[in-house]
Amino acid sequence: MPDTLQRGLAVQMVETLRERLLSGQIASGTRINEVELARELNISRGPLREAIRQLVSEGLLVHRPNKGAVVFEAEPDEVEALFELRSALETAAARLAAVRRDRKDITALRRACERSRKLLAAGRQFVHHTDLDFHRALLDAARSPRITEQVWRVHQQIIVVRSRQDVPGSHTDASLADHEELAEAIAEGQADRAAELMEGHLDRVRLQMIASMKGSGASRD
Amino acid sequence: MPDTLQRGLAVQMVETLRERLLSGQIASGTRINEVELARELNISRGPLREAIRQLVSEGLLVHRPNKGAVVFEAEPDEVEALFELRSALETAAARLAAVRRDRKDITALRRACERSRKLLAAGRQFVHHTDLDFHRALLDAARSPRITEQVWRVHQQIIVVRSRQDVPGSHTDASLADHEELAEAIAEGQADRAAELMEGHLDRVRLQMIASMKGSGASRD
DNA sequence: GCGACTTCAACTGTTAACAGTTATCACTTT
DNA sequence: AAAGTGATAACTGTTAACAGTTGAAGTCGC
Known part of the structure; x- marks a missing residue:
């Protein structure tokens, strides 16, 4: 990928992940693997972690200590x-x-x-x-x-x-x-x-x- | 300092910053300097950035592109x-x-x-x-x-x-x-x-x- | 003297390497 | 054979170094 528009990678990742979550492409309850996802998105873990943290405080992901993020799941x-x-x-x-x-x-x-x-x-x-x-x-x-x-x-x-x-x-x-x-x-x-x-x-x-x-x-x- | 309880530095920083913001120690409208604040808190910029991003999506900070974060300010x-x-x-x-x-x-x-x-x-x-x-x-x-x-x-x-x-x-x-x-x-x-x-x-x-x-x-x- | 252009410094954005922790799997022991 | 214990591997949490951009200051030209 040419990566011409590197203006705010973390912001872009928030949008990308949001799309995937809302479209059900990443189902409720699944665990997020940071390095795997980072490789797939051609970015490093830093911006990805920031994106994840934002989505956590938006409520789409929940943060389990030392276990990473899992997609929001509700009884x-x-x-x-x-x-x-x-x-x-x-x-x-x-x-x-x-x-x-x-x-x-x-x-x-x-x-x-x-x-x-x-x-x-x-x-x-x-x-x-x-x-x-x-x-x-x-x-x-x-x-x-x-x-x-x-x-x-x-x-x-x-x-x-x-x-x-x-x-x-x-x-x-x-x-x-x-x-x-x-x-x-x-x-x-x-x-x-x-x-x-x-x-x-x-x-x-x-x-x-x-x-x-x-x-x-x-x-x- | 040894910081024996390093369990979740970013989380701790969210709380620390929240306290400072709510107590008025960091006034509304002031710009956040990442490296300076990181040095003062004895942590690196990574967790600090994550903490900042969370506080942004909580509304206590706002994110100006390529200018960092400033404390929420309202007319x-x-x-x-x-x-x-x-x-x-x-x-x-x-x-x-x-x-x-x-x-x-x-x-x-x-x-x-x-x-x-x-x-x-x-x-x-x-x-x-x-x-x-x-x-x-x-x-x-x-x-x-x-x-x-x-x-x-x-x-x-x-x-x-x-x-x-x-x-x-x-x-x-x-x-x-x-x-x-x-x-x-x-x-x-x-x-x-x-x-x-x-x-x-x-x-x-x-x-x-x-x-x-x-x-x-x-x-x- | 004033304005525009250039250069430099500081800060954000990003990356890759490092440390600590947890979970799984195999091996040993009862 | 089952359960407990230890080692290994994978993943999160953290750190430091790197690149790009913006803003400001100083200088040169008009």
């Missing part, structure tokens, strides 16, 4: 705690979005719903992707960068845990209905209602994920 | 955004505390209030410390480790920013009244009211901090 109880945090953040975001009530943001919100509906009508299962799009649009509408940042972190953790058991897109139609109701409440500036809807929505998603975890093999090998 | 707008996040998290925590309603936690909450009141009656200005104690007790009562973790991060950032201008303990009596009302609402299980009280409390604290920032020299040197 149902952990997932409940995670969703408590997510709910706290996203209900607040829904409130803020309803209060701000910016026209452009609201049309973006509705657009996300329409895209989901089209894919769903076409029988596609990619709704998991568009689900993220909707929540992203809602965070944009909330216009609170700090909250957005934290929500994104939680989403990442959930994605990593979810990547183990492959829930294709089972919660699609129910979620879509939730989304559309939410978009309407926000469009009409009903902050409390938006928060309630968001809480209910996340409760449903949570329950489904827990059930899915207990259904498939959530135990270790 | 009033940034502080507003920070308090939006804090409010989202702590109102949720107040709700959870009121729902859980554990007796031991509630007595701990009241104890924190009493300690504040005693110090205030004695004319002491250490209430800033006991303020943190109260919020910590409330988070314990919420029993949501993830939320607690995130709130603590935001608190840290606020402390660092606050360390620049020295607000000794001006918002003491008003805050104490807020705390006592909050404790009562939680004790009676009034979740919505607790959330409202927390929101109002944080609004007041926010406004006071913003005013204090604009009052003293918030500009750079």
Whole structure:
């Protein structure tokens, strides 16, 4: 590799690893081998270790002393705690979005719903992707960068845990209905209602994920 | 020095630096010199860099490319955004505390209030410390480790920013009244009211901090 | 005298070699 | 044969040396 752009190797590695973790290319629970990974990425262990430490404090990896890093792994109880945090953040975001009530943001919100509906009508299962799009649009509408940042972190953790058991897109139609109701409440500036809807929505998603975890093999090998 | 316990130098450095940052020993806005700091701490730059990177992703430091790390610094707008996040998290925590309603936690909450009141009656200005104690007790009562973790991060950032201008303990009596009302609402299980009280409390604290920032020299040197 | 260009120094970014620790595997002993 | 103990190997934790870049200071030219 020409390595022409060596501007911030560690930063690049954070992004590379993040992609691999989110895509499930490195599954939840696997141990990270520093020298092997460093060789594969054509870099030395220094920047890699820095990248790993950042991902650790982002919650995608956990650090076991003298054992290196393993990909974040969560039992149902952990997932409940995670969703408590997510709910706290996203209900607040829904409130803020309803209060701000910016026209452009609201049309973006509705657009996300329409895209989901089209894919769903076409029988596609990619709704998991568009689900993220909707929540992203809602965070944009909330216009609170700090909250957005934290929500994104939680989403990442959930994605990593979810990547183990492959829930294709089972919660699609129910979620879509939730989304559309939410978009309407926000469009009409009903902050409390938006928060309630968001809480209910996340409760449903949570329950489904827990059930899915207990259904498939959530135990270790 | 022999440093007999070399178990996790980078981890130790994270704690050491965190202390220095929170105590204001390293003021907001100052640049970190890696080699100088490494020499002072009797370690090499490797672990120090890792510690720095972790503190960066915790928000206590910010990373300027090819310029190293500088201690987190916030203008009033940034502080507003920070308090939006804090409010989202702590109102949720107040709700959870009121729902859980554990007796031991509630007595701990009241104890924190009493300690504040005693110090205030004695004319002491250490209430800033006991303020943190109260919020910590409330988070314990919420029993949501993830939320607690995130709130603590935001608190840290606020402390660092606050360390620049020295607000000794001006918002003491008003805050104490807020705390006592909050404790009562939680004790009676009034979740919505607790959330409202927390929101109002944080609004007041926010406004006071913003005013204090604009009052003293918030500009750079 | 003022401005632009060049050179140098300091600091970050990166790499490779070194030390310590833990886990595994084989060997011995009961 | 099973269990315990010791040695070896692999991997993390740490250190010191190297390269590249940026910023500043000093000098030369206009």
